[in-house]
Amino acid sequence: MQRLTRWMTRLALLALLLFAIGAALLVVTPTGQNLVTEARNRSPQELIRYLKRRLEGHNKLEAVLLPPLHAAQRHFEREPPAGPLPSLGKGQQATTLQAPIAGIVQELRVDSPQAIRQALRDAKAGTRILIAPGLYPFDRNLGLGNDGRSNAPIVLSTERPGTVWLQFAQLNGIVVDRPHWVFENLDIQGVCSDPGDCEHAFHVVGGGAFTTIRNNRISDFNAHIKVNGSEGIWPDRGLLAHNTLTNTAPRSGDAPVVAFDLVGANHWRVQDNVVTDIVHSSPKWTTYGIYMKGASEGGRIERNLVVCSSKNISAPGVRVGISFGGGSTGAAFCRDGSCAGFEHRLGLAANNIVAHCNDTGLDVNQSNQIVLAHNTLINTSGVATRGSLARARLYGNLYEGVARARDGSQITAEFNEKLRPGATLMNTDGLLLGWQHTPERIPSFKSLQDDFHRQLRAPGSLPGAMSQ
Incomplete structure (x- = not known):
């Protein structure tokens, strides 16, 4: 498990590194300048979504960057386990709540x-x-x-x-x-x-x-x-x-x-x-x-x-x-x-x-x-x-x-x-x-x-x- 975690972390870092390279290649363009600005202000999750949108239409960069971006997204946004999650005692209870409503005549x-x-x-x-x-x-x-x-x-x-x-x-x-x-x-x-x-x-x-x-x-x-x-x-x-x-x-x-x-x-x-x-x-x-x-x-x-x-x-x-x-x-x-x-x-x-x-x-x-x-x-x-x-x-x-x-x-x-x-x-x-x-x-x-x-x-x- 630790080996898998290290591998996923390295892949996520690789994605962000490739993003930085792509941004550097585009730095003289408005797209590249926007990427640099967004990288400073956004969480990894936000940044990945932003990059996906900005890469649309840049076919060569999409081919290079999208696979590691998908891998990075899987790292930073872990899929919840299959099946229902526990309610931890919250939400609707199976029995009527104990505190009665006063004043009913x-x-x-x-x-x-x-x-x-x-x-x-x-x-x-x-x-x-x-x-x-x-x-x-x-x-x-x-x-x-x-x-x-x-x-x-x-x-x-x-x-x-x-x-x-x-x-x-x-x-x-x-x-x-x-x-x-x-x-x-x-x-x-x-x-x-x-x-x-x-x-x-x-x-x-x-x-x-x-x-x-x-x-x-x-x-x-x-x-x-x-x-x-x-x-x-x-x-x-x-x-x-x-x-x-x-x-x-x-x-x-x-x-x-x-x-x-x-x-x-x-x-x-x-x-x-x-x-x-x-x-x-x-x-x-x-x-x-x-x-x-x-x-x-x-x-x-x-x-x-x-x-x-x-x-x-x-x-x-x-x-x-x-x-x-x-x-x-x-x-x-x-x-x-x-x-x-x-x-x-x-x-x-x-x-x-x-x-x-x-x-x-x-x-x-x-x-x-x-x-x-x-x-x-x-x-x-x-x-x-x-x-x-x-x-x-x-x-x-x-x-x-x-x-x-x-x-x-x-x-x-x-x-x-x-x-x-x-x-x-x-x-x-x-x-x-x-x-x-x-x-x-x-x-x-x-x-x-x-x-x-x-x-x-x-x-x-x-x-x-x-x-x-």
Whole structure:
């Protein structure tokens, strides 16, 4: 195994050496000058993709450089192991979550698509809408009729996870524009004839503050959960917890692909979810597992497992794990009307495991006062900050790749540790994450009480998402 690793490393270095020779031969041309500039600013993964694009049409250079570039890509972007990866206790749970929803005073039982639609319109504060086991197809957006209250929410649920399946063949599954609604224990799938037409399972918008979406399995949407404002009203302080968000095939069409897509809403918590296979079929798209942007603030992204690609990691396109900022937001969609000061601020990403992304595991784009603490990044290019507004503090992370501040951004780094595949953890790519080589302990981040598994962090903790 060590001999094979050395051989792959030498081949990857050979590819980059051949690139340097090719760039030198072209240095007097605009293409050569661009190659040199890009080599200074990009991770190996980014550079390989960039080189492939720039070499198109240069037949002689393609013949020389493409074979070692493919070999280098296989070295820097390791293919995930075959078969399902473990969920590590995250995502939808097989039993109802132990924490009950308080304030329920009546129950409304439904057993047909028509009854579900009507109940969503009629239910009053303090009602639990309980769906009977079965399969329920819909082809028109579902809307809500009344507000819940903090002491009397409205709940759409089933008694046991894995017994109710909602199939949505419409643009938006459920439009959540009323406060204090809870959706739990559901299996939801997009089944549009043109897959790109299934935009969102939940569109939380405008007045949908204090929404809770927990313990659901949601598949085959462009943006499974979309959160944004409407007419100056913003759905703040939501919770996305213990959901499995995945796609069974790459998405098509012209819509962004982001499992959790938050624009402008404040103080959302995204915790203990599994996000997998958030991929677009077109090479021009950058897809994200989770992002928060649009002049939002105070988001907490904690204890999630994000696997950008469970197979075909080097397929065309760019895939990012967790981002504050994402792609830039049009001014009309920004909470402050411009996003001139920040895309997100006062955000925290902590105790997450991000794996098998062909770009960054953690990304900060034009966002400031961002803390990235005790995360573990596996088979990604590492961490990047981008844009002159970006400011991030990296504390106690365990990661492959590099931490790179680009375009005038700034990174403050403390107590981070490099992850060495095959040496640090038992089976890194297979997510069997027992320690093979235990790093030195570091001071725990003061505001983080627990780790990925919700185990208490001792004053002297290990870097990365797991404290033991």
